[in-house]
Structure formats: C-alpha cells, structure tokens
Amino acid sequence: MRTPFIAGNWKMHKTRAEARDLAAALKEQLSGVSHRLLVAPTFTSIETVATVLEGSNILVGAQNMAAARSGAHTGEISPDMLKDVGAQVVILGHSERRHVYGETDELINTKVQLALEEGLEVILCIGETLDEREAGQVDQVNRRQLTGGLAGVDAGAMGRITIAYEPVWAIGTGKTATPEDADTTHAAVRSIMADLYDQSVADAVVIQYGGSVKLDNVAGLMAKPNIDGALVGGASLKADTFVPIAQFDS
Numbered sequence: 001m002r003t004p005f006i007a008g009n010w011k012m013h014k015t016r017a018e019a020r021d022l023a024a025a026l027k028e029q030l031s032g033v034s035h036r037l038l039v040a041p042t043f044t045s046i047e048t049v050a051t052v053l054e055g056s057n058i059l060v061g062a063q064n065m066a067a068a069r070s071g072a073h074t075g076e077i078s079p080d081m082l083k084d085v086g087a088q089v090v091i092l093g094h095s096e097r098r099h100v101y102g103e104t105d106e107l108i109n110t111k112v113q114l115a116l117e118e119g120l121e122v123i124l125c126i127g128e129t130l131d132e133r134e135a136g137q138v139d140q141v142n143r144r145q146l147t148g149g150l151a152g153v154d155a156g157a158m159g160r161i162t163i164a165y166e167p168v169w170a171i172g173t174g175k176t177a178t179p180e181d182a183d184t185t186h187a188a189v190r191s192i193m194a195d196l197y198d199q200s201v202a203d204a205v206v207i208q209y210g211g212s213v214k215l216d217n218v219a220g221l222m223a224k225p226n227i228d229g230a231l232v233g234g235a236s237l238k239a240d241t242f243v244p245i246a247q248f249d250s
Ligand code: PGA
Pocket: 009, 166, 170, 171, 172, 173, 174, 210, 211, 212, 213, 231, 232, 233, 234, 235
C-alpha cells in the first residue's frame, strides 16, 4: 500500500518571514492529515521552516543540492549543510534545473547517489518537453531519465526515492495532463522501474504527478491507481490553496 505523498515546491519565492508564516499556517491546518506531506522552501528559509515544523507531520526538503560533499564549489550547498539546517529530503532533477540550468542525467545521478549516501531522501523529477511529447517520445524520455538518474542506485535504496513525473509543458502553465493520460504515463514509469529493478520495487515506488496541480484537479488525479501523490508549485505558495490539496480526500 503506497501512502499518498503531497509536496509543495516553493521555488524562488518567500523571504524568511513569509516562509515562517506559511509554515505556521500549514502546521496548524494540516495537523490531522494522514498523507505524507512535505514543503521545500528556498535554501535561505529551510532552517526557519524546519524550526516551525519541528514535531509536526510535515517534512522539510530542499529544491537542489551540490554534486559534491565540500570544496571549491562557489554558490553550491552540500548535503551536510542541508541536514544541518533541518532538511530531510531533496528534490533533484527538477525540469527547471534540467532545462534552465543545464543539469544532465549524469550530474543528477551523482547528486542522487550522494544524497542517499548522506541519508537524505530524494524526489527525482522526470518528464518530457512539449516537443518530445509531440514527437511521441514520452516513454523514451522517462526511460532515459530514470536509467540515467538511478544508475548505480540499488534496490535497497529505492524505499528512500520518490519519482515525480512532471511533463514540462504542464509546469506553471495552467495545463495539466488529464488523469487518464497521467495515469497511463505513470503505469509506463512503473513498468520501466520493473525493468530496471523488479516488480516489488515497481509496486512500492511512490510516483507523484506534477504540473499545474490545483484543488479542482487533485482528486481526479489521485483517484487513478498509478498516481500516488503530487508535487505542487504555484498552488503550494498559500495555505488557502495548498491545504485543501494536501487534504484532498479527508
Ligand atoms: P506548478 O509547478 O504546480 O506551478 O505547475 C510544479 C513543479 O514545478 O514542481
């Protein structure tokens, strides 16, 4: 049985004071929710948010991480630094990291392995661009990103990895895949996981959908058998919009 996992990616939004207020509102309003919950603030607000959410049912994550433990990496943040400020999870391979900042599967794989070695949980994002979708390459792109991103990660570590399928054309655009379309792709992702690992890993892996998830589409998506959660961007920035998504069937 896969526990529903709803995560908010705050991207490059919120000062510490704003992040503190949102975290405090979420802590209060989501206290009875039994789904797995996570928020991922910017690096500068992680400690503030982790302090507010201590002892709550909401995990704290980072949106990215360096591919090295320490050293001459100007502008980067190491896994130890993330743990030091209270992050338990790290989102890796987000489409903005891939397509705006040029992260490759190889780089993402180095980060995935390092995060796992350092005891962080990982949300690994995958998904196709509009051009790739129109060229009929959805499964091929997902297979390439999963094979590359998970290279060298053994089945024993898969319990600490969540996959987020986020079609790039649906992120921040107001366009969502239909629940049927998303479920078909999630089923294909699960079968890729069976090829890469085995059926028990494929059956256990939590696969979130991301891309313009909102209150009016979350229930339809979550009703599908292969959709286990959501990675929410824009609608995670206010308690009014994130709370009902996180509570979707309570
Ligand atoms: P969105 O972002 O919900 O604003 O489309 C999702 C994401 O990028 O994780």
